[in-house]
Amino acid sequence: MVNRVYYLGLIIAFIMAFGSLWALLTDDLFKAIVVFGIVSLSSSVMFLLMQAPDVAITEAAIGSGITTALFIFTYKKLEDRKDER
Amino acid sequence: MNSIVFLIVIPLIAAFLSLFLGKNDKILAYIVTLFNIIFSILILFSGKIPFNVAIGGWRAPYGINYAVTDLTIFFLVLVNVAALLALTSVREIMEYQFYSFYFVLLSSTNGIVLTGDLFNFFLFIELSTFAVAGLISYKRDRLSTGAALKYLILSSTASIFSLAAIGLIYKTLGTLNFADIANKVNNLNEASLSLILILYISSLLVELKIFPFNMWVVKAYEASKTSVNLFIHGMLGTAGIYGVLRILLMVFSKETGKLTLSGNLSSILMLFAFVTVIIGEIGALTEKNMKKILAFSSMAQLGIVLFGISLGSFDALKGVLYIVISNYLAKFVMFLTVNEFSKVSGSTNYLDMKGLGRRYPVLAISFTISALSLMGIPFFAGFWGKISIIGNAVFSGKLELIGAVLILIASVIEGVYYLRISHTFFSQGHEREGRISRVYCLLPMILALVILFIGINPDSFENIISILLDEIKSPEKYIKLILSLK
Amino acid sequence: MAQLFILSSISLLFIGLFGVLTRKNIVKILIALNIMETGINLLLVAFGYVENGIVPILTSNESIMNLTKMVDPVPQALVLTSIVIGLGTTAFSLALAIRYRYNHNSLSIRASEEEEGVNI
Amino acid sequence: MRDERSLFINIVALLILSVIGFYIYKVSMDTGKGIKITDNITPQMRVADRFMNKNVIKEESKYVWGGTAENTSANIVTSVVVDYRLFDTTLEVIVLFVTILGFGFVIPKDKRKIIKPTTILNRWAPILMILMLMIGGYMFVNGHLSPGGGFPAGAIISTAVLIGVLAGRKTLSQKTLKIIEAVAGISIFSLGIASFVITGNFFQNFILNDRIGDLFSAGLIPIFYGLIAFKVAAELSNIYFEFYEEC
Numbered sequence: 001m002v003n004r005v006y007y008l009g010l011i012i013a014f015i016m017a018f019g020s021l022w023a024l025l026t027d028d029l030f031k032a033i034v035v036f037g038i039v040s041l042s043s044s045v046m047f048l049l050m051q052a053p054d055v056a057i058t059e060a061a062i063g064s065g066i067t068t069a070l071f072i073f074t075y076k077k078l079e080d081r082k083d084e085r
Numbered sequence: 086m087n088s089i090v091f092l093i094v095i096p097l098i099a100a101f102l103s104l105f106l107g108k109n110d111k112i113l114a115y116i117v118t119l120f121n122i123i124f125s126i127l128i129l130f131s132g133k134i135p136f137n138v139a140i141g142g143w144r145a146p147y148g149i150n151y152a153v154t155d156l157t158i159f160f161l162v163l164v165n166v167a168a169l170l171a172l173t174s175v176r177e178i179m180e181y182q183f184y185s186f187y188f189v190l191l192s193s194t195n196g197i198v199l200t201g202d203l204f205n206f207f208l209f210i211e212l213s214t215f216a217v218a219g220l221i222s223y224k225r226d227r228l229s230t231g232a233a234l235k236y237l238i239l240s241s242t243a244s245i246f247s248l249a250a251i252g253l254i255y256k257t258l259g260t261l262n263f264a265d266i267a268n269k270v271n272n273l274n275e276a277s278l279s280l281i282l283i284l285y286i287s288s289l290l291v292e293l294k295i296f297p298f299n300m301w302v303v304k305a306y307e308a309s310k311t312s313v314n315l316f317i318h319g320m321l322g323t324a325g326i327y328g329v330l331r332i333l334l335m336v337f338s339k340e341t342g343k344l345t346l347s348g349n350l351s352s353i354l355m356l357f358a359f360v361t362v363i364i365g366e367i368g369a370l371t372e373k374n375m376k377k378i379l380a381f382s383s384m385a386q387l388g389i390v391l392f393g394i395s396l397g398s399f400d401a402l403k404g405v406l407y408i409v410i411s412n413y414l415a416k417f418v419m420f421l422t423v424n425e426f427s428k429v430s431g432s433t434n435y436l437d438m439k440g441l442g443r444r445y446p447v448l449a450i451s452f453t454i455s456a457l458s459l460m461g462i463p464f465f466a467g468f469w470g471k472i473s474i475i476g477n478a479v480f481s482g483k484l485e486l487i488g489a490v491l492i493l494i495a496s497v498i499e500g501v502y503y504l505r506i507s508h509t510f511f512s513q514g515h516e517r518e519g520r521i522s523r524v525y526c527l528l529p530m531i532l533a534l535v536i537l538f539i540g541i542n543p544d545s546f547e548n549i550i551s552i553l554l555d556e557i558k559s560p561e562k563y564i565k566l567i568l569s570l571k
Numbered sequence: 572m573a574q575l576f577i578l579s580s581i582s583l584l585f586i587g588l589f590g591v592l593t594r595k596n597i598v599k600i601l602i603a604l605n606i607m608e609t610g611i612n613l614l615l616v617a618f619g620y621v622e623n624g625i626v627p628i629l630t631s632n633e634s635i636m637n638l639t640k641m642v643d644p645v646p647q648a649l650v651l652t653s654i655v656i657g658l659g660t661t662a663f664s665l666a667l668a669i670r671y672r673y674n675h676n677s678l679s680i681r682a683s684e685e686e687e688g689v690n691i
Numbered sequence: 692m693r694d695e696r697s698l699f700i701n702i703v704a705l706l707i708l709s710v711i712g713f714y715i716y717k718v719s720m721d722t723g724k725g726i727k728i729t730d731n732i733t734p735q736m737r738v739a740d741r742f743m744n745k746n747v748i749k750e751e752s753k754y755v756w757g758g759t760a761e762n763t764s765a766n767i768v769t770s771v772v773v774d775y776r777l778f779d780t781t782l783e784v785i786v787l788f789v790t791i792l793g794f795g796f797v798i799p800k801d802k803r804k805i806i807k808p809t810t811i812l813n814r815w816a817p818i819l820m821i822l823m824l825m826i827g828g829y830m831f832v833n834g835h836l837s838p839g840g841g842f843p844a845g846a847i848i849s850t851a852v853l854i855g856v857l858a859g860r861k862t863l864s865q866k867t868l869k870i871i872e873a874v875a876g877i878s879i880f881s882l883g884i885a886s887f888v889i890t891g892n893f894f895q896n897f898i899l900n901d902r903i904g905d906l907f908s909a910g911l912i913p914i915f916y917g918l919i920a921f922k923v924a925a926e927l928s929n930i931y932f933e934f935y936e937e938c
Contacts, residue, residue: 054766054768054838057840057843058840058842062843062846065846066846070930073930073934076803077934080803
C-alpha cells in the first residue's frame, strides 16, 4: 500500500520536474502557460500525498486555477495588441 | 499597553476608507500620520517601556507578539516622523491609489519595527514591497513601469529565499518567535545557521540596497516622484536598518553579550558592503542627474552602515547609529532642496541649476551642510560615525583595514561630487521665472540645523545611543521580557 | 517518502531559479517565479511531513488519541498564506508586464537598454 | 552575437546554481555538534504540539470529541490560520488588497469585447453560477470542520462571477465590488477592535463555550472565513472585469 503511494509520488515528481523544464525551455508562450498549469495542478496532488488537504484545495483553486487563468487573460490581451499592428 | 496594535490597524482601515474619499484623502493621510506620531511619542513618555503585547491573548512563542523596547521606540519615532516629512512634499492632487499605497506602507513599516515573529516580519516586508512597487509605478510611464517590474521580480525572488529560511528555522528549532529563536540558537549547528542566515538576509538586503540586490535602486529613484523617494529612503530604509540590527545582532547572535556573526558570513557581508560602496561612489561621480546621484549616494551610505554592522564591535555600532541618523536627516534636506530647485529650473540635471544658490541661499546652504555631514567633515553629525567606524576597523584585521581605506577614499569622492554640486549652485547663473515660497525653505533649514546641533554637541545624542547599545548588548533581557509573559 | 518530497521540491526550486536568471521574456520570468513559489510551498509542507502521518483534522474521538501521528499543521498554515501572496505577486507583475509591453512594444526584460542603443 | 550572450548567461546561471547546490549539500553533510538541518524532528518537539493538544494557555488541559477546549475548531490547520496566527491571515488579506489595487491601477484600460456566447453557455450559466456559489458557501461555512476555508471559497465564488461575465449576463458592477471589498475589509478589523474592547486583546476569539465538531462551533472562525471569502471573491472578480468588458 505504502509502495503504491510512493510510486505515485515518484511519477508526479517526474511530471513536475519535466513539466517545469518544458515550460521554461519552449518558445511558444501559450504552451508554456498551459504546461505550467499542469505542473501546478500536479503539485496539488503532491500536497494531498503529504497529508495537507487544506493546502491542496487552495493550491488547486488559487495556484493552479486562477493564476493560470490570469496568465491566459494576459496572453490574450497581448495577442489583441499584436493584431492591431 | 495592548493598544499599540492601533499603530498598524488604523492605517489599514484608512487604506480601505481612502477608496471612497476622493480629494479628502490628503487630509486623512495627515490625520493618520499625526495620530501615529503622537501615539508613538505618548508611548515613549508613558514610562512603561519595555513591554510585550500578545495578540489574541496567545502567549509568546505560540502566538504573535509585539515587543516594545528602547530600540523599537527609537526607530518607530524615526519611521513615523519620516512619513510626515515626506508627506509634506506631496503638493499636487494625487489619485486615491497613491494614498492607499501610502497607508499600507505606513502600517507595514510600523509593523516591521514592532513585530516579534519571524513570519509576521516576512509578511510586513512583502506588504511594504507591494506598496513601494505601486508607488514607484505611480507615473505609469516607460521608466516607472520597468523600474517597478524589476523591483517586484527581484524582491519576490529574494522573499522566496527568506521563506525557505523560515521553513528551515521552523524545521530545526521548531519555533518562529524572535525571542525563542534567540534562546535556542545556540543548539544549532554552525553550518546550518549560516545557511539559514544567508537565505533570510537576502530579502532585507533588497531593502538596504546592498550589492547583489541593488539594480532596482537607481531606476526606481529616477522614475518616481520626490515624495516616493522620501518614502523609500525614510520609511523603508530605516525599517530595513532596524530589521538588520534586530535579526543579525539580537536574534541570530550565538553568544549573548557579544557580537559574533559566524566568521564566513561577516566577511561575505563585508565584501558585499565594499562592492556596494564602490558602485555607489563611482556611479554618483559619473552622473549628472541629481536624483540618480542621491540614489547612488544613499546606496554608498548604506554600504558603510552594513560594513559597520559586520565589524562586530560596539564602538563601530555607535558609529553606525550616527551614520544612520545623519544619512536620514541629510537625504531629507537634499531631496527637498532638489525638488524645489528642479521645479524652478525644469530639469533634474544639476548643471541647469546654476545660480539658484544665490537666489535661495537658505536651501543651498542647508544642502551644503548635509553634504559636509555625509562626507564626514569634523563637527558635523556624520563625522562622529565615520571616525568610530574607521578607528575600529583599522586595528581589527586585513579585510577591515581595506574597508577603512575604502571608506576614506569614498569620503574624498563624495567630497568631489557634492562640492561640485554646491559650487554649481553658488556660481553665476541666468535669471529664471519660477519662485520658491519661503515656507518650503523652512523645513530643510530646520533639518540642517539639527544636523549641525548633533555635530557640534554629540553628547546630547550620545545618551540616546548608549541606551540603545545597552539593549543590543544584552539580548537576554529581550528574551526574558517576551518569554516570561503570561 | 519525506526524501522524495524534499528532493522534488528542491528540484522545482532550482529549475525556477534557473528560469528567473536566464529567461528574457517577462511572462516567462513570471512563470519561472511561479514555479519557484510552487517549489517553496512544497518544501515547507515537506518539512512538516511525518512518515505515515495522518491529516491534522479531528474527526472523532480516536483521532484525538492519534495526535502524535499527525503531520505538522503550522507549515501548512504558512503555505496557505504564501500561496495567496504568490497570486498577488503574479497579478501585479502581469499588469505591469502588459503596461510594459504597451510602452516598449516588446516583452524583453532588457527592452529599455536595447532601445537606448547600448550594444549588448 | 545574441546566441553567444544567451549561452554565457546560461552558463553563469548554472554556475550560480551549482554553487548554491554544493553549499546546501555541504551544510546537510556537515557533522558539527548541535541540531542539523537533516535531523529528524517531529511536530511534538515544535510549537505545533501545543496547537494540536490545544493547551497553549493551560499546560495540562485535555479535550475530547464533542467537548470544549480553548479553541474549538476541529480542523487544526484552520485553528492555526484563523485563531492562533489570525494576524498573519489579516495581513495576507491586505496583501491581496494592495496587489489587486495596483493591478487595477496599472493595467491599460482597453477591455476585450465579449464574443457572443453560445446558447448552451447562456442557458447553463445561471445553473453553473448557483452551483459555484453553493460550493463556495459550503466551503467557508465548513472551514473549521473539513478542508477548505475562506481563500479557496473566495476563488470558487469568483468563478461564478467569471462565468457570468463570459456568458454576457450582467451580475455586479465594479463599484459594488469595491464596496463589498472595503466593507469586508473594514469589518475584519472592526471585529479585531471589538475584541479589544471586550476582552482587552486584539483579534481574540471572544465567543467561547461551544463544542468541537458542531457546525456552530469555533466562535468567530466561520465569521472571519466568511468575510475573507467575500473579500477575496470581490477582489478576484475585479480582475476579470479589468480584462473583459461588462455587458
